[in-house]
Amino acid sequence: MIRIAHFSDLHYGVKTMEEADRCFAAAIDQAMAKGAQVAVISGDATDHALDLHAPAAERLMSQVRRLADHCPVLMLQGTFSHEPPGTLAPFRLLGGRHPVFVADRICQIGLDEQGQWNASAGWRFKALPSDLVALFSCVPTVNKAVVAATVGCTQAAQAVGQHLERLLLGFADVHCEARRLCLPTIAVSHGTVYGCISEHGVPMAGFDHEFTTGALFAARVQAFMLGHIHRHQSWKQSGVDGEQCIAYPGSIGRFHHGEAGDKGFLLWDVGADDVAMTFVPTPARRTIDLVFEGRPDLEALREAIAQQDVQGAHVRVRWTVAVEDRHEVDRKAMEKMLAAAQSVQMEGRVVQLMRSRSEGIAQLATLEQKVRAWATASEVSCDGLLECLEALREAEPDVIAQRILAARPEDGGQADESDASVLCAQS
Structure with a gap:
């Protein structure tokens, strides 16, 4: 032996x-x-x-x-x-x-x-x-x-x-x-x-x-x-x-x-x-993973720290956010809360916003129907867009532009918001 x-x-x-x-x-x-x-x-x-x-x-x-x-x-x-x-x-x-x-x-x-x-x-x-x-x-x-x-x-x-x-x-x-x-x-x-x-x-x-x-x-x-x-x-x-x-x-x-x-x-x-x-x-180092499906919740992070001993541990924080929310992640606040850890590794994954085309939109007869279908698929309101489309039917772009530029006195020199939207859409 x-x-x-x-x-x-x-x-x-x-x-x-x-x-x-x-x-x-x-x-x-x-x-x-x-x-x-x-x-x-x-x-x-x-x-x-x-x-x-x-x-x-x-x-x-x-x-x-x-x-x-x-x-x-x-x-x-x-x-x-x-x-x-x-x-x-x-x-x-x-x-x-x-x-x-x-x-x-x-x-x-x-x-x-x-x-x-x-x-x-x-x-x-x-x-x-x-x-x-x-x-x-x-x-x-x-x-x-x-x-x-x-x-x-x-x-x-x-x-x-x-x-x-x-x-x-x-x-x-x-x-x-x-x-x-x-x-x-x-x-x-x-x-x-x-x-x-x-x-x-x-x-x-x-x-x-x-x-x-x-x-x-x-x-x-x-x-x-x-x-x-x-x-x-x-x-x-x-x-x-x-x-x-x-x-x-x-x-x-x-x-x-x-x-x-x-x-x-x-x-x-x-x-x-x-x-x-x-x-x-052997006395290998301790590692802790804290994972968030969306934007890191500081209160949830505080509870996780209370439940786990992060003193001297190597901590990794992971999260997944949409591109429009990436600036709302408070890294400094998380680092401050994890100050007792031996090291902190931040890993954020940004998901790009994807817009899917409404199924069957090409078969719709009128532009109003297509706008409503797109708004439903995108989960947004289409009322403002439909008003812009109606304004474009009633007047030429030059007339709409002149109406915006010639601010009426009763408006305090401010252009009408619907006219501005139409101009932006036209441009």
Whole structure:
């Protein structure tokens, strides 16, 4: 039995460093206190390409070095947009008490009794090395562009899943041999399982996802440690291969609004034919969403603040208003009411006013009928317009203009409103 601390999706970056470092530091403290013998980081340690002198890079390396001083560390290549190829190479040189192995190719690695990593020359071992205490099979992020160049763009999405399924089946014989030798078997990868749930509660169903649970279980390992999806979830089964478990730990912290569930890491106890997994939460930031269907109601906002503790939380206020009401949103008043929050994010959506044409208006015989139909569809009064139309029938535009300009004395020099409306309509 071996105890493994499984972290994923650390996302160290310029904007995420504070959240990532606080949560990862707390996770390392708990992993060491709970006696982790190996640490696995299953991809996306960084949020984007980082310069070596960037504060986020320095903090991440410091934390991984602290982890390597406690136990051997395995780091897997994640999504290329987050971890461009070569990003993890410097971690091989950290020089802790225990080695850091960077898995940036498909391979198998064994952990020996001295705490050293032994990697296969090819994609798997032809014969297992002696004195191993655990066997790890690593499948880093697949470059779909290479697959597309080989099989064509239209076939690439399905081809990736098919090739990975055959690859995992190819590992199965080695895993069975390891189990016969009473070795714990672990697989580590980074990708999407068909049917998993995203951190925003969306089922991931499509032809471009890398894995199915059936393909993962077919690798015949006890523990399949995944990264990429930011929500913790797991799948288990028991059979001829003993207890098997597939799991995402989720992201180490809460990096976006609307993410459901706790954030944390997994503590695995893996044997030759059994496995146990525990989720350990981290002190991720609190986020609160306040949503208004129309213009934000300050009284309703005050009641929501009274019901929820916004002290130190990250608050997002969302609303949807018509274009004519957009200037009536009092942002300053809302910011003042949310002053106790750690941060406030305002997101207003303006809906453009759309006027629909009255059905059948083209078939009406007279202009008066068309005006009345339009007014009904637009929910406005047409009395003024009909008066203007009547005035235009009775007099020429020049006469109407002269009537407006020659203000009568009894009107105090002011033009008649109906005449002004007619002039505007005519112009």
